[in-house]
Amino acid sequence: MSTSTNRPLHVMHIFATSGSVPYLTWFAQHAQRDGDVRLSFLVMYHERPAMMDEMPAMGFDCHWIRYDPRQRKRGLLKALPWLWWHMMRARPDVVHGHLFDDTLPGMIAAWFARIRLRIYTRQDSGYHWNYAPRWVFLDRLVARFAHKAVACSNDVRAHMIGKERVDPAKVAMVHHGIPPARYTVRDEATMDRLRRRFGLVGQGPVFGTLARFIPWKGYTHIVDAAHILVQHHPHARFLFCGTGPQEEEIRARVAELGLHDHIIFTGWVDRDDVPSLFGIMDGYLHAADHEPFGFVYAEAMMAGVPVVSTPTGAALDAIEDGVSGILVKERSGKSLAEGVERLLRMDGPLLGRNGRAIALRLFDLEVMYRGYKDLYLGMLQLPGTERRDPATAP
Numbered sequence: 001m002s003t004s005t006n007r008p009l010h011v012m013h014i015f016a017t018s019g020s021v022p023y024l025t026w027f028a029q030h031a032q033r034d035g036d037v038r039l040s041f042l043v044m045y046h047e048r049p050a051m052m053d054e055m056p057a058m059g060f061d062c063h064w065i066r067y068d069p070r071q072r073k074r075g076l077l078k079a080l081p082w083l084w085w086h087m088m089r090a091r092p093d094v095v096h097g098h099l100f101d102d103t104l105p106g107m108i109a110a111w112f113a114r115i116r117l118r119i120y121t122r123q124d125s126g127y128h129w130n131y132a133p134r135w136v137f138l139d140r141l142v143a144r145f146a147h148k149a150v151a152c153s154n155d156v157r158a159h160m161i162g163k164e165r166v167d168p169a170k171v172a173m174v175h176h177g178i179p180p181a182r183y184t185v186r187d188e189a190t191m192d193r194l195r196r197r198f199g200l201v202g203q204g205p206v207f208g209t210l211a212r213f214i215p216w217k218g219y220t221h222i223v224d225a226a227h228i229l230v231q232h233h234p235h236a237r238f239l240f241c242g243t244g245p246q247e248e249e250i251r252a253r254v255a256e257l258g259l260h261d262h263i264i265f266t267g268w269v270d271r272d273d274v275p276s277l278f279g280i281m282d283g284y285l286h287a288a289d290h291e292p293f294g295f296v297y298a299e300a301m302m303a304g305v306p307v308v309s310t311p312t313g314a315a316l317d318a319i320e321d322g323v324s325g326i327l328v329k330e331r332s333g334k335s336l337a338e339g340v341e342r343l344l345r346m347d348g349p350l351l352g353r354n355g356r357a358i359a360l361r362l363f364d365l366e367v368m369y370r371g372y373k374d375l376y377l378g379m380l381q382l383p384g385t386e387r388r389d390p391a392t393a394p
Contacts, residue, residue: 012092016101019049083109107145177368190276213244218287224333278303
């Protein structure tokens with residue numbers, strides 16, 4: 001991705017609230033392999049992030065800005081001058097934000113630092129609109145400071161244009177990417193171990209979901225669906241894989257409905273075991289009320305597991321109802337249960353294979369990497385964004 005300056009394009013990524021981001025690591029591995037783009041990273045986190053070791057090991061600079069999301073307003077204000085300072089030192093060609101907490105100060109700092117290409121990926125659309133409407137004006141402000149806004153699904157694109165009033169010409173579409181080799185191979189020994197660990201031997205069908213216990217992930221819908229389904233499928237089992245602030249509430253609801261034999265709380269499963277975990281499922285349940293993308297259901301599709309999903313995020317891009325998965329009409333336990341019953345009457349493995357083919361076409365990490373490369377290069381053609389050598393840049 002070199003241009004007339006005879007140096008690789010320098011893209012500075014900013015990320016907040018997480019110390020290690022798998023898809024950024026995968027992205028960096030691609031950049032290291034190709035050698036046509038130079039990456040650097042600014043991580044806003046409350047403690048020293050793992051990326052401080054991961055990225056330098058691949059030859060990319062990474063700097064830590066201390067940030068506590070529990071003191072959000074103060075933290076964002078304190079981060080702003082540090083972001084500006086790092087940008088002035090590094091003079092990247094592109095600054096790329098990913099979440100609201102990094103994008104708001106990041107786009108403003110990049111504007112003050114006169115970074116000519118400013119881009120952000122909208123990964124948390126709908127949150128402010130649904131839960132914190134007073135902050136929506138800041139989502140709109142971010143778009144004003146950026147040259148491009150990337151939607152990770154068509155659902156997000158529609159939200160940005162229709163509700164956040166982002167100029168359609170500013171909005172690009174790049175799905176998130178997943179390395180196929182990680183999710184297309186299962187280990188039979190690990191699958192047997194997981195079946196024994198969760199008491200699934202001789203039980204089924206088995207359905208699962210991997211998500212934090214927070215309201216918009218839809219665990220209440222799955223509990224209600226399970227309550228309906230076990231009336232006709234007494235050996236059905238449901239794996240709830242995750243932790244979070246809503247867990248005790250969900251456990252109480254499970255006990256109230258007498259579902260303790262059917263719903264298994266697994267906690268987080270080791271990431272290396274997740275492909276094999278998918279292998280012991282007859283279906284994956286994605287019940288989110290809103291989800292900009294939805295990594296785990298996409299991973300399940302890539303693993304060949306048929307997905308039953310609410311109509312949200314990239315599920316709307318990938319699932320053709322009854323062909324590559326099941327899309328339910330509304331966000332409710334009744335609707336999810338009906339979707340599961342439809343799946344059980346169909347050829348589940350065929351739906352899984354069709355879903356895998358779609359996921360490999362849309363969500364392959366290579367497709368994402370190419371999409372962003374093309375976007376960066378296209379942005380170089382925007383008026384006023386010509387590249388200059390950092391030594392001569394103002």
